[in-house]
Amino acid sequence: MASDAKPLTIRCQCGSASFLTPTAKPITLFYCHCTECQKQTSSAFGTSAIYTAEGLFPLAPDLAAKLKCYTRQTEKGRSMECYFCSECGSRLFHRIIDADGTPRSTVSIKGGCIEGLEWNGGMHIYVRSAVIKIPAEWGEQYETLPPWMK
Helix, strand or coil, rough: HHHHHHCEEEEECCCEEEEECCCCCCCCCEEECCCCCCCHHHCCCCCEEEECCCCCCCHHHHHCCCEEEEEECCCCCCCEEEEEEEECCEEEEEEEEEECCEEEEEEEEEEEECCCCCCCCCEEEEECCCCCCCCCHHHCCCCCCHHHHH
C-alpha cells in the first residue's frame, strides 16, 4: 500500500553519512551515460534517483558536518553542487543551481547508496556518450536530456 511506504535509507560506503530520502519513492530514475558521470563513478554510467529537495535542503547540521561539497559547471551554464562523505569519499547526491543562483527543486541521489531502491523503469540519458550501444529493450533513452528537462 502506498500509504505504508516509508522513506529509504541513503548510506555511504563507510556508514558515516546516513539519512532518509525526502519521500518514499523517487520522481524518476536516470541511468546517465555522460562523460562526467563516467568519471564520477569510475564506471560506464551513473544512476540518479530524482527526489524533491524539500526535506533534504537545507541540510541538517549533523548531516552537513559529515559531507564535503565539490561544485562544478555544467554544459548549460549552471553549477552542480556534488556532495560526498568526508570519510570515505562516496558521492551521495548532487543538486543543480541555475545560472541566476536559484537551486533546483529536485536533488539527484546516487542510486547505489539507496537501500531498497526499485531499479525498474529508469530512463537512459546522454546515450550519445555510452560506452556500448544501449539496447532498445532496456527502456526509454535520449541522446542528451528528455525534452521536458531542457
